[in-house]
Amino acid sequence: MKTLISGGTVVSLDPSIGDLARGDVLVDNGLITEVAAHIDAPDAEVIDACDRIVMPGFVDNHRHAWQTAFRGIGSDWTFPQWAAAMHGTVKAHYTPEDVYIGTLLGRLEALHSGVTTMLDWYHVAQTHEHEDAAIDALTDAPGRSVFCLGAGWGGGDSVDDDIRRVRARLSGGGRIDLALGMRGPGATGIDTAAREVKLADELGLRISLHIEAPGVITALHEHGLLRDTLTGVHANGIGEDELRLLADAGGSLSISPDVELKMGFGAPMTGVALAAGLRPTLSIDDVPSVGGDMFSTMRTAFAAQRGIDGGLRSRDLLDFATVDAAASMGLRDRTGSLTPGKDADIVLLRTDDVTIFPVTDPAASIVSHGHPGLVDTVLAAGRVVKRDGALVGVDLPALRTRLLASRDRIAEAAGVPLDGTWRPQP
Incomplete structure (x- = not known):
């Protein structure tokens, strides 16, 4: 089945193709086969992209989707308050159904706003049934997902059995990959960290690690545990020299600028990462505290760094949220740009909406004026999963x-008020 996306403003994020003021994208059997100013494909279904920007889908490499039911409750919280609330209070009351519906709505939200690839950092660890519920949710949502399985919040218990069990479940291929959510030597000690890295090496898994203090990267380096498969998350306040160790190992860094600024982590590390030789990537983190779309994330990262040195450009932010994030997940050859041979993960943004019209510079318009309301059409591996502004085949009222x-039951069980007055005590 061929699909021709015709007559849009193409922002390919592939330097060999560039931008096309008027261009076509041909999709065949889930793959992009051609990008050009005009493509003749009489046997293809046509998607009219007039008054649309055609761009690759966003890639979010760090989101905790299980928390979706508590959207907005932590808007005023610091990080210690968030930890006390989500991990110290409500998590114990989550059933597998709660994990499923939160993860499903979180993944659908991401897709609705143009995120075609998402890493779900699961740290609501309780039972195998909870893990399976999260995987079921990611399977039931369209798009590519990576299930990043960790052992919860700190602790030194082994994750080997859980990782191997889930790996066996996902071994048949499909749209769900597995990554290892590493806790790090600060939480577990270096011996446990070494076991987790060894396990990831053995199974060929990517690693994601929240870096919350100086010295973590250095400790991993000194013990030979840095890898090109490792993505550090946050790393606020980490020095350029230490980040260079991660860069020299081929690793990557995920920045969550909205969470980092609101929760008091410190300034996002965009500029420091670039100086250290890292291509920053962008992620949402958690929606109890911040919005779940990549547009606002790009805008915050852009403004925060421009306020420091003025060096970033709009296209840098698009790269961070697409091609660079795809590379951090080992998907450089699969997604992140409109390149022939890659999966057809494609987003069409309205350009006739009053909030973005007129579009003079497409890349600048996406970063400075984009929002989820502009996401008109989304294709995931060639499948249309959002059309005319609505998700396809999803019963949102029932969900x-x-x-x-789910939210109300957990809140009642945990004694949590839902009137905006809750201030958790760390």
């Missing part, structure tokens, strides 16, 4: 009812 029931 919303389930999510509210």
Whole structure:
């Protein structure tokens, strides 16, 4: 089945193709086969992209989707308050159904805003049934997902059995990959960190690690545990020399600028990472505290760094949220740009909406004026999963009812008020 996306403003993020003021994208059997000013494909289904920007889908390499039911509750929280609330209070009351519906709505939210690839950093560890519920949710949502399995919040218990069990479940291929959510030597000690890296090496898994203090990268380096498969998350306040160790190992860094600024982590590390030789990538983190779309994330990262040195350009932010994030997940050859041979993960943004019209510079317009309301059409591996502004084949009213029931049940069990007055005590 061929699909021709015709007559849009193409922002390919592939330097060999560039931008096309008027261009076509041909999709065949889930793959991009051609990008050109005009393509003749009489046997293809046509998607009219007039008054649309055609761009690659966003890639979010760090989101905790299980928390979706508590969207907005932590808007005023610091990080210690968030940890006390989500890990110290409500997590114990999550059933597998709660994990499923939160993860499903979180993944659908991401897709709705143009995120075609998402890493779900799962740290609501309780039972195998909870893990399976998260995987079921990612399977039931369209798009490519990576299930990043960790052992919860700190602790030194082994993750070997859980990782191997889930790996066996996902071994048949498909749209769900597995990554290892590493806790790090600060939480578990260097011996446990070494076991987790060894396990990831053995199974060929990517590693994601929250870096919350100086010395973590140095300790991994000194013990030979840095890898090109490792993505550090946050790393606020880490020095350029230490970040260079991660860069020299071929690793990557995921920045969550909205969470980092609001929760008091410190300034996002965009400029320091670039100086250290890292291509920063962008992620949402958690929606109890911040919005779940990549547009606002790009804008915050852009403004925060421009306020320091003025060096970034709009296209840098698009790269961070697409091609660079794809590379950090080992998907450089699969997604992140409109390149022939890659999966057809494609987003069409309205350019006739009053909030973005007129579009003079497409890249600048996406970063400075984009928002989820502009996401008109989304293709995931060639499949149309959003059309005319609405997700395809999704019963949102029924899912919303389930999510509210989940939130209310957990809140009652945990004694949590839902009137905006809750200030958790760390």
